[in-house]
Amino acid sequence: MTALPGSRLALNPIQWMATDDGWLDPSKAPETPELLSLVKKAGFDGVMAEVPAGWPVQQYAELVADTGLELAPGYAVCRSDGRDGKEAEVVENAARIARQHAELGLDVVGLGLGMGAAEARLAHPAQGTDPAAERLGAITDLVGRIAAAMVAEGVRPALHPHVGTWVETDSEGRAVLEAVPADQLGFLPDTGHLAWAGVDVHALISDYADRVPFVHVKDCRLSVAQEGRAGDWDYKKIVRAGLWAEPGRGELPLVEILSALGNDFGGWLMVEVDKPDIEDPYESAVASVTWMRATFGGGR
Incomplete structure (x- = not known):
């Protein structure tokens, strides 16, 4: 384990909204209460703050707290x-x-x-x-x-x-x-x-x-990125070819990269999976938090 003992693990739950080409379709996601419950059940400490349209801020804050999550930026x-x-x-x-x-x-x-x-x-x-x-x-x-x-x-x-x-x-x-x-x-x-x-x-x-103050943690396959650059592919084609992956399932040296934060880093490590490599969004979230905890510790 590469300890970042003060860090906390959050999720921007975009795998529930991800389209095949790297864009987001919020209509694909469960309603906010269910989505927050799934983030908590998966094992994350926090969730990216995003007040639903038309909601009072206090109503959203209370729902997040009642779910047992903290708000990340x-x-x-x-x-x-x-x-x-x-x-x-x-x-x-x-x-x-x-x-x-x-x-x-x-x-x-x-x-x-x-x-x-x-x-x-x-x-x-x-x-x-x-x-x-x-x-x-x-x-x-x-x-x-x-x-x-x-x-x-x-x-x-x-x-x-x-x-x-x-x-x-x-x-x-x-x-x-x-x-x-x-x-x-x-x-x-x-x-x-x-x-x-x-x-x-x-x-x-x-x-x-x-x-x-915090980091968006993604993994990706640089081999796909390089192939796309050589072929002059557009953004969506590169994503469809398998660019993105859950942390630990791609090709990035995330341990080496995040060591640059120093052992006293106390901010959020916020996982984002722009297009899940694991088809089921919940299982994608579980795989992400399991690898992050095993690798970096932090959190609870």
């Missing part, structure tokens, strides 16, 4: 490239999510860019397709505005580089992190998306370890 999506006129709307939405998190007792949240705006990168993923310094600068400025709005609500966002967005590569992630002060913006690494993009994940986490 959620996720905000910036659906703008900083130049499309949607900036004010995006900032206000981020502030709203921050207020929700503060009401839930959380002080951090993930922050990533939307995938829909970067069609060129969905067509040619994980390669930094169509880089543009001007666009990256506009995005960085917008992330700074979002961060200031969220911090004003008592919640610090953590940047989440993601394949298929305009912050995908090592250099793009570093550029944003270097431009926005650490007290305004943390770093949320995703082991799978960073590795797919060719990042030295251990090195990147090591360089910004003091800004990492």
Whole structure:
């Protein structure tokens, strides 16, 4: 076992929503009370915070607590490239999510860019397709505005580089992190998306370890990623070919990667399986938490 004794294990239960091509269909998931019960039954300590549409925040918080779970940080999506006129709307939405998190007792949240705006990168993923310094600068400025709005609500966002967005590569992630002060913006690494993009994940986490409040833990098959890059496959084709896997079932050296956090890391290790390798979502969750506990300890 590679101990991270202060860490806790959470699940973003997207395997219940995953489509064959790597997208999400929330209508596939059980109703919220049943879904939370399944996450708890599988063996996780916490679940990613996501207040259902139309629910009062307190009602959701009480249901999570009654299920025996803790709330782990959620996720905000910036659906703008900083130049499309949607900036004010995006900032206000981020502030709203921050207020929700503060009401839930959380002080951090993930922050990533939307995938829909970067069609060129969905067509040619994980390669930094169509880089543009001007666009990256506009995005960085917008992330700074979002961060200031969220911090004003008592919640610090953590940047989440993601394949298929305009912050995908090592250099793009570093550029944003270097431009926005650490007290305004943390770093949320995703082991799978960073590795797919060719990042030295251990090195990147090591360089910004003091800004990492939690981690998205994914496993993937780099052999599939490499085949897809060589064949110029699009995002969905690579996913369909078997890119993603539950932790321990893929090809990533997760023990080595996460050792960059240091033994005193006390944040959440949040499992995400974008497309389960195990067909049944519940069994996918069980396999994930079993391997994580056997490998990293933590939690209960």
